[in-house]
Amino acid sequence: MSRDLLSLNQATSRQEAPSLGPDLSGLPKAASELPGIGAEASKEAFDAPTFSPLYRQIKDRLMRALDSGExxxxxxxxxxxxxxxxxxxxQGTVRKAIEELAAEHVLxxxxxxxxxxxxxHEERAQFRFLRLRRDAGGLPATESSILECRRVRPPADVTRELQMRAGESAVFIRRMLTVDAFPAVLDELWLPGSLFRGLTQERLQQYKGPLYALFEASFGTRMLKAREQLKAISCPADQALLLGxxxxxxxxxVDRxxxxxxxxxxxxxxxxxxxEKHHYFNALV
Amino acid sequence: MSRDLLSLNQATSRQEAPSLGPDLSGLPKAASELPGIGAEASKEAFDAPTFSPLYRQIKDRLMRALDSGExxxxxxxxxxxxxxxxxxxxQGTVRKAIEELAAEHVLxxxxxxxxxxxxxHEERAQFRFLRLRRDAGGLPATESSILECRRVRPPADVTRELQMRAGESAVFIRRMLTVDAFPAVLDELWLPGSLFRGLTQERLQQYKGPLYALFEASFGTRMLKAREQLKAISCPADQALLLGxxxxxxxxxVDRxxxxxxxxxxxxxxxxxxxEKHHYFNALV
DNA sequence: TAGTGGTCTAGACCACATG
DNA sequence: ATGTGGTCTAGACCACTAT
Incomplete structure (x- = not known):
């Protein structure tokens, strides 16, 4: 199947093309009765209109609804x-859409x-984004303490990576993760200022729990995926001081x-x- | 559904319980016509016989067939x-089994x-098991050279991790991965001797391509998954010498x-x- | 043209959670 | 008892590949 909301490829030869709701089709219904004309023609005319199966369109609609906070x-x-x-x-089509979203940990x-x-706020999510593990095995019980939080003009590479406009401000956070009261990870974060208005050091310090849970609950921003680059380096002076x-x-x-x-x-x-006593865990599946 | 090959839970109340092949049922067919008796009783009697849906039993059978080299x-x-x-x-049940195996990169x-x-031998597989990336971006073109290959009595932790019997020998391999003719990764491998008879340095040096491809083609051992622990360390003398x-x-x-x-x-x-110019890449999904 | 996987539907029933 | 997701079936048709 190749049906789409883009009206162009309604022209399939299936017997009954269930409408995707009245708001979805820009073309009169009749168009979908012309077998293999509109679609073929348009395929030639407009290079690369993306056709996608129904369940994926449903998935996209669910995604948009989630993004909008519905x-x-x-x-x-x-x-x-x-x-x-x-x-x-x-129901089977909806199920397939939901199953993909569940596989991506969205649902x-x-x-x-x-x-x-x-x-x-679920433990599940913390497992995904905190890769620190005890050498002995198992997730370490960590404590987070905020060392710093201020609005800054971010470095050029951060501006680029966050796709911010030049001159836009960012929130910079420094926090220490301790395990058994010993420093384990020093994190430095940059967040787009526009999305995190009102994020202050006090607010961070009051909050118990993962940063991402705060970001999600108070600023409506959910981290869904991340890409990381790992290197072994000689610890710079600033960070060495803080890490002791x-x-x-x-x-x-770890750059994320x-x-x-x-x-x-x-x-x-x-x-x-x-x-020394911990490592970064990764599963190759 | 909760049907199983363990004969115990054939007694479900579905109208038609398709046999899983004549070799699968230890019970006479009649048993499956008794609704909700055998299953309930056995559930009480034998604590925790694992019930699994049909598609998962199919998946297991496929897995075993693959393992046996069919x-x-x-x-x-x-x-x-x-x-x-x-x-x-x-067909839908088979499809679900296959889809899971495809998601696990088995098929x-x-x-x-x-x-x-x-x-x-497919590029796809190499992407999964080689996480080294250029800082600039993209997969580096690597060259592998074998430094060492011999049969050894493995260290105790290796014996344990490979679940080998004490005293069993292992194959030890040292190889350098170079990028643009510069050393990038020094790998040290231990393999169970019993599975890799006839693996010699000559054989390794002749072979062009990923080690795993050789292992798969010549020794019938396919790596399917891996767990890794990453640390930043001070380079030991041996390895520093080789890495220059x-x-x-x-x-x-990286311990795998x-x-x-x-x-x-x-x-x-x-x-x-x-x-220095490369990193270990990871995607948190 | 035939064979493969990919999508979609419809309906039945099972397993689990809750009231 | 009801509603939810989970499993299984049957059948239709589409999309892609090879011959």
Whole structure:
């Protein structure tokens, strides 16, 4: 199947093309009865109109609804049956869309209960974004303390990575993760100022829990994915002082770019990891 | 559904319980017509017999067939239709099993062509297991050279990680990955001797291509998954010499345990990464 | 033209959670 | 008892590949 909301490829030869809701088709229904003309012609004319299967269009609509805040993290989304009715497709098609979103950790499903918007308040999410592990094995119990939080003019590379306009301000945060009261990770974050108005050091210090949970709850920004680059470096003076180690000792540098819906970049994070008793865990699957 | 090959839970109340092939049921067919008795009783009697849905049983059977070498890497497996007939289930059930195997990179599907056993000879596989990237971006063109290959009595931790019997020998390999003729990664591998008989330095040096491709083609061992632990360390003398750097300079240490079918561990690998112009890439999804 | 996987539908029933 | 997601089936048609 290749149907789309772009009206161009309604012209398929399926018997019954279920409408995707009245608001979706820009063309009169009749167009979809002409077999293999509109689609073929348009394929030639407009190079690369992206055709996508129904379930993926549903997925996109769900994604947009989530992005717009229609359902909040932790809340239940409508049931498969309900969504199928709403979008005018079969339950199986909705299911496939939801399954992909669940695989991407955007939603979580609970048999018998429903489908929910996933949240950084769940343990599950913290496992995904905190890769520090004890050498002995297992997740370390960490404590976070905010060392610094101020609005800054970000470095050029941060501006670029966050796709900010030149001159826009950013929020800079420095925080220490301690394990058993010993420094383990020094994190330096940059956030787009426009998305995090009112983020102050006091606010951060009051908050107990993962930063991402605060960002999600108070600023409506959910981190969905991240890309990281890891290096072993000699620890610079600034960071060595804060970590309580000699300048030049090896530390693991973790550069992260986090994205939210539509792959919009919303966080640059640089972590300095002490890896004497801990390590960065990764699973190749 | 909760049906299983363990004969115990054939007693479900579905109208038609498709047999999973004549060899699968230890009970007479009649048992499956008794609604909700055998299953309930057995559930009480035997604590925790693992029930699994049909598609997962199919997946397991496919996995075992692959493990036994019934279909070789690169080869096509029977079509969905064929497998459905063979196992006596619907095509949709087979499809679900195959989809999971494809998600785990055990199989690859190609529309119009068929479903194939994936192989380390494909570029796809190399992307998964080589995480070194240029800082500029993109996969570096690497050259591998074998420095050492001999049978050894492995260190105790390697023996344990590979679940080998005490006293069993291992194959130890040292190889350098160079990028643009400069050393980039020094790898030290331990492999169970029993699985890699006849693996010699000559054989390794002759072979062009990824080690895993050789292991797969010549020794029938496919790496399917791996777990890695990363640390920043001061480079030890031995490795510094080979890498051409000063002793004590920071290097990225990557400890890998690779597994094959049934999560059997089959490789311990320790990599020393120079991360001046390169980095270890990771995607948090 | 035939065969493969990919999408979509419809309907049944099971398993789980809650009231 | 009801509503949710989870499994399984059957059948239709589409898209792609090869011959």
């Amino acid at each position: 359902w909040q993290p932790g809340q239940m989304v409508p049931s498969e049956h309900e969504l199928a009715k709403r979008y005018g497709v079969s 979580v499903r609970h048999q018998g209960k429903g489908t929910f918007v996933s949240s950084h 180690i000699e300048v030049g000792k090896p530390v693991l540098l 770019l986090s994205t939210t819906y539509q792959d919009r970049p919303v966080e640059v994070r640089r972590g300095f990891y002490l890896t | 279909w070789q890497p690169g080869q096509m497996v029977p079509s969905e239709h064929e497998l459905a007939k063979r196992y006596g289930v619907s 690859v599907r190609h529309q119009g062509k068929g479903t194939f056993v994936s192989s380390h 750097i000063e002793v004590g300079k920071p290097v990225l240490l 345990l690779s597994t094959t079918y049934q999560d059997r561990p089959v490789e311990v690998r320790r990599g020393f990464y120079l991360t």
